[in-house]
Amino acid sequence: DTGVSQDPRHKITKRGQNVTFRCDPISEHNRLYWYRQTLGQGPEFLTYFQNEAQLEKSRLLSDRFSAERPKGSFSTLEIQRTEQGDSAMYLCASRHRTSGGPDTQYFGPGTRLTVL
Amino acid sequence: GDSVTQMEGPVTLSEEAFLTINCTYTATGYPSLFWYVQYPGEGLQLLLKATKADDKGSNKGFEATYRKETTSFHLEKGSVQVSDSAVYFCALFSSNTGKLIFGQGTTLQVKP
Numbered sequence: 001d002t003g004v005s006q007d008p009r010h011k012i013t014k015r016g017q018n019v020t021f022r023c024d025p026i027s028e029h030n031r032l033y034w035y036r037q038t039l040g041q042g043p044e045f046l047t048y049f050q051n052e053a054q055l056e057k058s059r060l061l062s063d064r065f066s067a068e069r070p071k072g073s074f075s076t077l078e079i080q081r082t083e084q085g086d087s088a089m090y091l092c093a094s095r096h097r098t099s100g101g102p103d104t105q106y107f108g109p110g111t112r113l114t115v116l
Numbered sequence: 117g118d119s120v121t122q123m124e125g126p127v128t129l130s131e132e133a134f135l136t137i138n139c140t141y142t143a144t145g146y147p148s149l150f151w152y153v154q155y156p157g158e159g160l161q162l163l164l165k166a167t168k169a170d171d172k173g174s175n176k177g178f179e180a181t182y183r184k185e186t187t188s189f190h191l192e193k194g195s196v197q198v199s200d201s202a203v204y205f206c207a208l209f210s211s212n213t214g215k216l217i218f219g220q221g222t223t224l225q226v227k228p
Contacts, residue, residue: 103148109158
């Protein structure tokens with residue numbers, strides 16, 4: 001079990017550019033979540049997938065944001081026309097849905113985005 | 117809606133001191149409760165969890181008890197170490213919303 005991995009760990013971009021982040025969940029975890037964390041705050045839910053289906057999106061996820069999980073394994077989060085307000089840590093988490101078990105999500109190390 | 121409130125930090129303690137970080141929640145139904153820890157520059161690590169009233173989660177000397185009557189899940193440790201310096205997040209998972217909701221985090225600084 002290698003844990004949740006994210007790539008890149010850091011991204012610096014200029015305002016208006018597009019960026020894409022990748023998340024590889026723990027093997028066989030069928031649920032995958034994206035969160036955004038700004039400085040001094042707790043993570044805020046953005047969206048989640050069950051297998052390849054995107055089941056819910058937060059109102060925080062503007063139309064410049066899009067997430068995919070094409071084969072139910074890794075996921076990508078793309079931000080188009082980045083703005084300075086998009087600067088944050090983007091966290092990915094995965095969870096295995098087991099009956100009767102606690103709803104535990106395991107987090108990756110995050111991708112820190114800086115928009116200049 | 118569901119929410120989590122933590123005591124404001126930073127909390128500064130000397131090594132071997134007793135730690136309490138308060139956490140209270142508001143939720144419909146019966147959420148699962150969690151404490152996560154975040155070290156500088158890293159993602160969140162699950163520290164402990166509790167799924168029903170009166171459950172006690174424990175790990176690495178940290179403990180928290182799910183108190184339904186006071187809607188609380190306070191984190192405690194009897195003797196902190198410098199290596200415990202980090203940001204601690206209390207969170208709840210509600211099956212009603214299907215979301216993990218976090219508090220704002222409490223920074224702990226332990227001095228030798």
